[in-house]
Amino acid sequence: MTIRTQEEIVTRVWALRANREDIFGFREEVLVEALDLDHARQVITPRHPGEWTRRIDHETYARDYLRFAIGKILDHRGNSASRSVDKLGELAWLLGRDDIAATMDNAGFPMYGAPKVKAFADGFGWPFLDDLDGDTRAALTRMAEGQQCDPQGCERGCAD
Incomplete structure (x- = not known):
């Protein structure tokens, strides 16, 4: 990269x-x-x-930060999720992937930025749903599609 x-x-x-x-x-x-x-x-x-310290391995940082961002989405952390989306977008630019940054810009921000974070993961070909149990995987999939985490209604803050 x-x-x-x-x-x-x-x-x-x-x-x-x-x-x-x-x-x-x-x-x-x-x-x-x-x-x-x-x-x-x-x-x-x-x-x-x-x-002041310089980060050398930006790809590893981006992969790790992707996991962190997914956690913020699943935890329904609005401000933290927004920060994560900003950082991932900048990491995409930093790593020379203007295409991913543009796709993220064009994705909506419903459900704590899940569509933007999925665009980041997909653009790099990195896992978005790996290591998640079935219910969590289903919730994140719905959120990335702009839907509530739970089709029966969310008590933690999801809104259409």
């Missing part, structure tokens, strides 16, 4: 800021962790220089 160049990442951070597309900084967080120290200094000023 090809990661974006350091210059492309810096340019994207500045564009996100200029367009106010990332008001909470979730997307920027993904990008800054992909920068080496010289490029990171162009967009941040660490309070304590020793605190």
